[in-house]
Amino acid sequence: xxxxxxxxxxxxxxxxxxxxxxxxxxxxxxxxxxxxxxxxxxxxxxxxxxxxxxxxxxxxxxxxxxxxxxxxxxxxxxxxxxxxxxxxxxxxxxxxxxxxxxxxxxxxxxxxxxxxxxxxxxxxxxxxxxxxxxxxxxxxxxxxxxxxxxxxxxxxxxxxxxxxxxxxxxxxxxxxxxxxxxxxxxxxxxxxxxxxxxxxxxxxxxxxxxxxxxxxxxxxxxxxxxxxxxxxxxxxxxxxxxxxxxxxxxxxxxxxxxxxxxxxxxxxxxxxxxxxxxxxxxxxxxxxxxxxxxxxxxxxxxxxxxxxxx
Amino acid sequence: xxxxxxxxxxxxxxxxxxxxxxxxxxxxxxxxxxxxxxxxxxxxxxxxxxxxxxxxxxxxxxxxxxxxxxxxxxxxxxxxxxxxxxxxxxxxxxxxxxxxxxxxxxxxxxxxxxxxxxxxxxxxxxxxxxxxxxxxxxxxxxxxxxxxxxxxxxxxxxxxxxxxxxxxxxxxxxxxxxxxxxxxxxxxxxxxxxxxxxxxxxxxxxxxxxxxxxxxxxxxxxxxxxxxxxxxxxxxxxxxxxxxxxxxxxxxxxxxxxxxxxxxxxxxxxxxxxxxxxxxxxxxxxxxxxxxxxxxxxxxxxxxxxxxxxxxxxxxxxxxxxxxxxxxxxxxxxxxxxxxxxxxxxxxxxxxxxxxxxxxxxxxxxxxxxxxxxxxxxxxxxxxxxxxxxxxxxxxxxxxxxxxxxxxxxxxxxxxxxxxxxxxxxxxxxxxxxxxxxxxxxxxxxxxxxxxxxxxxxxxxxxxxxxxxxxxxxxxxxxxxxxxxxxxxxxxxxxxxxxxxxxxxxxxxxxxxxxxxxxxxxxxxxxxxxxxxxxxxxxxxxxxxx
Numbered sequence: 001x002x003x004x005x006x007x008x009x010x011x012x013x014x015x016x017x018x019x020x021x022x023x024x025x026x027x028x029x030x031x032x033x034x035x036x037x038x039x040x041x042x043x044x045x046x047x048x049x050x051x052x053x054x055x056x057x058x059x060x061x062x063x064x065x066x067x068x069x070x071x072x073x074x075x076x077x078x079x080x081x082x083x084x085x086x087x088x089x090x091x092x093x094x095x096x097x098x099x100x101x102x103x104x105x106x107x108x109x110x111x112x113x114x115x116x117x118x119x120x121x122x123x124x125x126x127x128x129x130x131x132x133x134x135x136x137x138x139x140x141x142x143x144x145x146x147x148x149x150x151x152x153x154x155x156x157x158x159x160x161x162x163x164x165x166x167x168x169x170x171x172x173x174x175x176x177x178x179x180x181x182x183x184x185x186x187x188x189x190x191x192x193x194x195x196x197x198x199x200x201x202x203x204x205x206x207x208x209x210x211x212x213x214x215x216x217x218x219x220x221x222x223x224x225x226x227x228x229x230x231x232x233x234x235x236x237x238x239x240x241x242x243x244x245x246x247x248x249x250x251x252x253x254x255x256x257x258x259x260x261x262x263x264x265x266x267x268x269x270x271x272x273x274x275x276x277x278x279x280x281x282x283x284x285x286x287x288x289x290x291x292x293x294x295x296x297x298x299x300x301x302x303x304x305x306x307x308x309x310x
Numbered sequence: 311x312x313x314x315x316x317x318x319x320x321x322x323x324x325x326x327x328x329x330x331x332x333x334x335x336x337x338x339x340x341x342x343x344x345x346x347x348x349x350x351x352x353x354x355x356x357x358x359x360x361x362x363x364x365x366x367x368x369x370x371x372x373x374x375x376x377x378x379x380x381x382x383x384x385x386x387x388x389x390x391x392x393x394x395x396x397x398x399x400x401x402x403x404x405x406x407x408x409x410x411x412x413x414x415x416x417x418x419x420x421x422x423x424x425x426x427x428x429x430x431x432x433x434x435x436x437x438x439x440x441x442x443x444x445x446x447x448x449x450x451x452x453x454x455x456x457x458x459x460x461x462x463x464x465x466x467x468x469x470x471x472x473x474x475x476x477x478x479x480x481x482x483x484x485x486x487x488x489x490x491x492x493x494x495x496x497x498x499x500x501x502x503x504x505x506x507x508x509x510x511x512x513x514x515x516x517x518x519x520x521x522x523x524x525x526x527x528x529x530x531x532x533x534x535x536x537x538x539x540x541x542x543x544x545x546x547x548x549x550x551x552x553x554x555x556x557x558x559x560x561x562x563x564x565x566x567x568x569x570x571x572x573x574x575x576x577x578x579x580x581x582x583x584x585x586x587x588x589x590x591x592x593x594x595x596x597x598x599x600x601x602x603x604x605x606x607x608x609x610x611x612x613x614x615x616x617x618x619x620x621x622x623x624x625x626x627x628x629x630x631x632x633x634x635x636x637x638x639x640x641x642x643x644x645x646x647x648x649x650x651x652x653x654x655x656x657x658x659x660x661x662x663x664x665x666x667x668x669x670x671x672x673x674x675x676x677x678x679x680x681x682x683x684x685x686x687x688x689x690x691x692x693x694x695x696x697x698x699x700x701x702x703x704x705x706x707x708x709x710x711x712x713x714x715x716x717x718x719x720x721x722x723x724x725x726x727x728x729x730x731x732x733x734x735x736x737x738x739x740x741x742x743x744x745x746x747x748x749x750x751x752x753x754x755x756x757x758x759x760x761x762x763x764x765x766x767x768x769x770x771x772x773x774x775x776x777x778x779x780x781x782x783x784x785x786x787x788x789x790x791x792x793x794x795x796x797x798x799x800x801x802x803x804x805x806x807x808x809x810x811x812x813x814x815x816x817x818x819x820x821x822x823x824x825x826x827x828x829x830x831x832x833x834x835x836x837x838x839x840x841x842x843x844x845x846x847x848x849x850x851x852x853x854x855x856x
Contacts, residue, residue, distance in 0.1 A: 031737070031745055031750070032740030033743065036743040036744045037739060037740050038464075047463045083381060083550060152582065152585055153585065157588055160589070164586050164591070165577055165582045251578045251579050252581075253582070254578050256378070256551025267740060268740060269740040
């Protein structure tokens with residue numbers, strides 16, 4: 001297990017290098033020059049050349065990439081061209097906000113989605129099953145920003161019980177978490193239901209029932225645990241997505257998280273900030289996937305990592 | 311048994327960990343540093359934690375919804391209108407342009423004296439004007455601020471007619487030799503050639519006067535953590551993603567200020583901004599054209615909505631390298647139905663222009679008819695130019711301005727009648743700026759607003775520099791612009807600019823205006839004395855809350 005984890009972490013380094021290289025190359029290929037953007041008005045070629053030199057953008061590409069890598073290993077991505085903020089500081093600042101939103105949205109999604117999925121599977125074919133499934137489809141397909149505005153109008157303006165925007169108190173995160181979590185709750189309910197139904201038809205469930213185990217004991221202890229692998233896979237990636245920020249939700253609720261940081265960095269071609277953000281996002285996904293893979297071993301004793309394992 | 315419960319336990323543990331994480335103490339909003347005097351009433355506002363930045367401020371505070379500029383609040387470096395909307399209440403230039411376009415001294419004892427040859431301007435500063443750091447304004451601060459403007463390059467060319475500009479810009483000199491200090495309150499500025507709009511230039515936010523030593527010491531933090539001016543409000547805090555808080559400057563040279571402060575709250579989404587206004591969390595909000603129809607008929611908000619016409623326009627620029635024949639460019643200008651765009655896409659908030667130079671400034675020709683939509687004539691012109699089957703036209707729009715994308719799409723339909731096959735290309739800001747400079751844009755929709763109330767500010771992009779992407783050059787036009795700045799007589803200047811505009815928009819068809827917009831904003835009716843001018847400058851100096 002340990003050697004497997006170490007091996008996976010080792011691979012992470014190569015994944016990150018690959019991603020950084022792709023990002024770097026793409027940024028050279030796409031149109032858009034941060035210097036032209038900085039000097040929007042009254043710019044002349046000499047000034048542009050001067051600023052490019054100051055930023056090191058006139059160096060050969062391989063030197064620029066080497067300089068980036070050199071900084072990246074020390075988590076030093078430089079400073080933003082526009083805000084002059086140190087990239088790692090900006091990332092930490094945005095991460096603090098995003099992680100709160102992601103955790104609350106995740107808890108909301110899991111607390112609603114998984115029990116609904118279990119319930120729906122148990123009551124398969126009943127009216128309640130249909131209701132839950134229709135709601136889950138709405139959750140998955142309703143545009144998040146639309147749902148967000150509806151929540152703002154109802155709970156923020158009409159009922160006046162929650163803040164419309166901002167991020168300086170737990171209450172500020174409630175509406176964004178619900179708006180962000182709704183879609184994931186829907187997909188979690190659906191995957192839980194499907195996975196549970198598959199397990200419920202297995203022989204060992206019948207055996208457990210025949211042995212006289214109580215209904216809920218069968219569902220929670222025998223069925224749910226065995227249905228967990230697809231659920232964990234899904235919620236792992238979902239959590240990864242939440243941790244990398246949601247541009248729309250952050251914009252609607254004025255939350256300065258990772259999503260906003262990434263979009264702003266891209267639209268400004270703020271290279272240091274963009275490289276830093278991409279590295280962060282890649283890292284989150286690699287780690288989340290690793291945790292998901294490791295959790296399989298806990299969930300299913302047949303899965304073993306390390307020496308001699310498949 | 312252990313194994314059986316492990317799944318549930320894992321899930322619960324994860325949920326607990328995460329919820330614990332979610333309820334960690336919040337990152338402090340760090341509101342008010344120096345201005346925390348009124349904290350005894352902290353949090354007493356209803357829904358006090360609702361929006362960041364202002365919960366613990368009391369007194370007469372105006373709350374303004376704004377987009378996060380994400381850059382230093384330094385107009386010498388960043389020319390976004392939001393930067394100026396904030397800094398105009400913190401720092402001041404020597405002069406102020408009033409609503410009617412006339413100038414009045416702000417930091418000066420009287421209007422400057424101008425030598426007969428129009429080359430030397432003599433200034434006398436008001437005595438004992440204090441900066442927010444307690445230092446006194448001197449001629450050296452003026453000189454320093456102008457040199458800084460040149461060194462920072464962005465808006466340097468505003469001072470290109472000042473003696474010694476070129477040497478300083480090239481780095482061969484380290485001072486702006488045309489600014490000569492006599493004593494602490496007297497200095498002269500010498501120009502290399504007569505330049506009529508010069509005093510108007512000295513009223514722009516770019517020429518704000520900063521305290522020499524503090525500004526130098528702050529370095530890159532100027533406008534981020536430190537910003538001092540001579541204005542009615544001082545900056546207490548500026549936080550990315552949160553807002554800017556200003557408090558009254560008690561030593562303000564311009565007399566007593568009634569407000570205790572101004573809070574700019576960063577709210578990105580235009581809809582959320584208005585919702586916060588409706589809830590009473592902000593007192594001022596710009597109404598984006600996209601949501602104007604939603605709120606213009608709202609009985610609760612209708613009377614709180616005000617409008618003004620900024621001096622500038624939206625126009626269709628055509629690259630003369632791609633379309634060298636003026637007939638083709640005229641055909642393009644004739645194939646856009648401005649009236650339909652104003653009425654339908656802009657919901658009647660815009661008007662069809664008659665000239666490129668907008669009403670209110672020298673050079674506007676009142677006798678001209680509106681630019682027309684005439685696809686038949688356009689077809690004819692294209693045939694004359696050798697394109698009887700029409701032309702293809704790639705219109706590039708910046709995705710940042712969704713309104714422009716809608717207009718380009720409407721133009722696509724309208725131009726079909728003229729045999730012009732429009733392809734709409736949407737690119738982001740960075741690509742847009744790059745393509746503009748490299749000549750990669752054939753036709754674009756963009757806007758331009760004056761920096762100061764003078765036709766030179768409206769037309770200069772069409773000369774020398776190629777900032778407008780049309781790459782059009784006309785010797786007679788360039789000469790007229792040279793004449794325009796060298797002349798001080800208003801009647802003469804009127805004729806010069808009228809003629810220049812005619813060449814540009816009705817003979818050479820280098821660019822063609824599409825519409826003049828009206829900007830709308832919502833203002834809390836209990837606020838009086840608020841000023842917003844046609845160059846987008848927003849002053850809270852004389853405002854009060856009843």
